[in-house]
Amino acid sequence: MPVQRLVPTQEAADLLELTRELAREELAPKVVQAEAEEAFPRDVFRTLGRAGLLGLPYDEELGGGGQPYEVYLQVLEEIAAVWASVGVGVSVHGLSCFGLATKGTREQQERWLPGMLGGELLGAYCLSEPHAGSDPAAMRTRAVRDGDSYVVTGEKAWTTHGGQADFYKVMVRTSDHRSRGISCFLVPGDAEGLSADPAERKMGLTGSTTALVRFEGVRVDADRRLGEEGEGLPIALSGLDAGRLGIAAVAVGLAQGALDDALAYAKERETFGVPIIDHQGLAFLLADMAAGTETARAMTLHAARLKDAGLPYSRQASIAKLVATDNAMKVTTDAVQVLGGYGYTRDFPVERYMREAKVMQIFEGTNQIQRLVVSRALAKGVPAQTAVLA
Structure with missing residues (x-):
């Protein structure tokens, strides 16, 4: 199911189209074998790096793509919809550059960031x-x-x-x-x-x-x-806010991939003379999968836009990570259900999606930690803020 997106520039739209093309031509043919063999796809990261996708949210003058976070996260989502392992890797690479980009001296940044963001280094x-x-x-x-x-x-x-x-x-x-x-x-x-x-x-x-x-x-x-x-702990914690948004975007992409596969199967598989999507019980399950995924996407992009506007976004990043990863676990489980017995076999990718979704509730801070972050923010109280988007 094509995703409807709103992006700030034509450059961003072209970037997303490039990402979809690379995911279709470079990632999709390799994912099944690499995951089955537990093989690390180093060549894929070089390909993405040469396309400029490993340093998107960082300044152009330092070798990055100069893109807002809302665009970067949608690129991550497109990658993860095809290959979650690579989506996670791109997010982690971005997180590994965060400390140098935000706390490094100008000399340190000029010395190391171009190579880190240029794609050859991981x-x-x-x-x-x-x-x-x-x-x-x-x-x-x-x-x-x-x-x-x-x-x-x-x-x-x-x-x-x-x-x-x-x-x-x-x-x-x-x-x-x-x-x-x-x-x-x-x-x-x-x-x-x-x-x-x-x-x-x-x-x-x-x-x-x-x-x-x-x-x-x-x-x-x-x-x-x-x-x-x-200063290491503040650097780590500030980076984790951005990293949580990366994982939220990966989780949205994973859920979208599972939804797409389940939907395609439901339109083709017939029982009692009609496609199974025409049976209300299953159609409603797919509707819930779509609603949850679009809700998770909206929350993730809301947090990203707060970050892009220079506003506090820590609470929203935790909510996005919590909502998106819990949704990914539910949607991938439901995708297996849609495919029935076939969904439980490795002949179809939905069983892999389900296995991949679980860890997203754990890394970059468990979802119990996210609830702790959110509840503490609620107890502390946050003043209402309104920003005007130029």
Whole structure:
């Protein structure tokens, strides 16, 4: 089912058409085999990077695409509707560039951002640890200053692109203060002492490599620290707001892909002499799938437009992530139901969509954490704000 979109410029419309073309010609022919073989599609990211899709929301003068977040998220959605693992990877890459783009010095940005945003380099984001998932302030990975460098020792869990990335945005402890003792570093992927365990064997997103990354006395030049010592946790948390919108967009795309496949099947499959979509019970199920997906898209784009306007959007980002990922889980489950027994086989992609949807309720902050963020914002109270869109 074609998605109706409102975009701010003709350039954005052309960008979305380019994305759909690449998804159709470059991603769709590879997704089934790569996911079945749990093969990381590094070549696909190079293709997207050369097309300018890996740095869309960042400044053009630094190698980015100069696009507003509402456009970037719709590009992510189009990618994820065809290949969720790649959509997640593009989102994580964008998150790995966020600290340098927002807190790096001009010299740091000019030195590293063009390569990071240009498509040849792929990033990873290291925050969680085996014992510290939803509580990043409990992290133990430590960096000790030694002359003009730091020596990093510890482990980072659940790292998307772990062992595949060209650079890692890493949060580490530089003092014992719980919240103001964490700093942010940009670590090269080929640094001596940096290694990754074998990839996790996951339920879904098997084309996306997730691994524990080890830092065993990794020496990092001091000029690779982003911001001042102790600013790492605010950098991480501000980046997570943007990252949650990325995952929300991926979840919307995944739900749209599941809806499209279910709808196509319902129009072709016949029972009692008519297509099954003509049976009210199933037609209403598809209607609910469409309503939920369009609602999730609207919430995600609302939060993105707040971000683009420079307004607070943390609460709305959490709502978008919560609504979109819960909806993806429901829609993909219902897509399996629409296909019946065929939906439970690997001959059709909807069973894969269902497996992929589950983790979206977990990463970038579990949906329980999103409810905590939203409820705290409600308790605190937020003044009404109205912005005029030029």
